[in-house]
Amino acid sequence: MAFTRATGKHRRPSRMHRTSARAAGVAALATTGVVGTLAAPALAAETSAEQTGLTPVIKIGDSVAEQIDAQADAQREAAQLAAYKKAAEEAARKKAAAEAEEAREKAREAKERAAREAERKRLNSFVAPISGSYVSTGYLAGGGVWSSGSHTGVDFHAASGTTVHAVGSGTVVEAGWGGSYGNQIVIKMHDGTYTQYGHLSSIAVSVGQQVTPGQQIGLSGATGNVTGPHLHFEARTTAEYGSDIDPVTYLRSHGVNV
Known part of the structure; x- marks a missing residue:
């Protein structure tokens, strides 16, 4: 047998049609627990069981169905909001982590x-x-003690065994006995000039070694042609004797207070 119904614009769906739709909605919502949240008396008042052939169908009043629909919509919206919130929090966490890593870098x-x-x-x-020392004999001081007739460097007051420092960065080009200079060291500085350290009691560097400002290169002493322990210091334009320049002016031009 076939059933037909009017399809006019203002006709409400037949009871059979609404019942089928509500039944499908209830079946879908039953697994979410939505129906269970409704008051039992209200549900009982507006529902009844009907045997239609082989399949039992639940009829639900319009108000109860609307409540179920509203609850389902609310649950969907809540789930969407929770998902959006979680996504936003994760994005914020990743952004903060990236910014923190960038700041650390x-x-x-x-x-x-x-x-x-x-x-x-x-x-x-x-x-x-020589740290904390002073010049005891100046540059070009005259006297018979020097073979050239004048002092080619300056003498820094220092007891035997006082630490001697490289005045700047450079490479050791001489390290050993230097005749009247006794034990000596000559360093080619990074600016192309040379510095000499004489009358040492011991030498702590070797030829070819790189040195840095303030590095210990030896100990002061009284080796060679001397009258007592001190450090003979020269500044030169070459490694050879006779190319000396004023050591005090040289050091001061490089910021050393002497």
């Missing part, structure tokens, strides 16, 4: 730049050959 780069700059400045700096 910038800090590392800044620290490395500062370290490189500090090292560059240190390698280009100069120090006095």
Whole structure:
């Protein structure tokens, strides 16, 4: 047998049609627990069982069905909001982590730049050959004690065994006995000049070795042609004797207070 119904614009769906739709809705919502949240009396009042052939169908009043629909919509909206919130929180976490890593990387780069700059400045700096000392005999001082007739360097007051420092960065070109200079060291500086350290009691570097400002290269003494322990210091334009320049002016031009 076939059933037909009017399809006019303002006709409500037949009871059989609404019942089928509501039954399908209830079946779908039963697994979510929505129906269970309704008050039992209200549900009982507006529902009844009907045997239609082989399949039992539940008839639900319009108000109860609307409540079920509203609850289902609310649950879907809540689930969507929760998903949106979780996604937003995860995006914010990833953004914060990326920004923190970027900040750490910038800090590392800044620290490395500062370290490189500090090292560059240190390698280009100069120090006095004897810490806390003073010049006891000046440059070009006259006297028969010097074979040239005048002093080719300056003498720094120092007891035997006092630490002698390289005044700047350079390469050792001589390290050993130097005749009237006794035990001596000659260093080619990074700026192309040379410095000499004489009358040492011991030598702590070797030819070809790289040295840095303030590095210990030996100990002061009284070897060679001397009248007592001290450090003879020269500044030269070459490694050879006779190319000397004023050591005090040389050190001061490199920022050393002597």
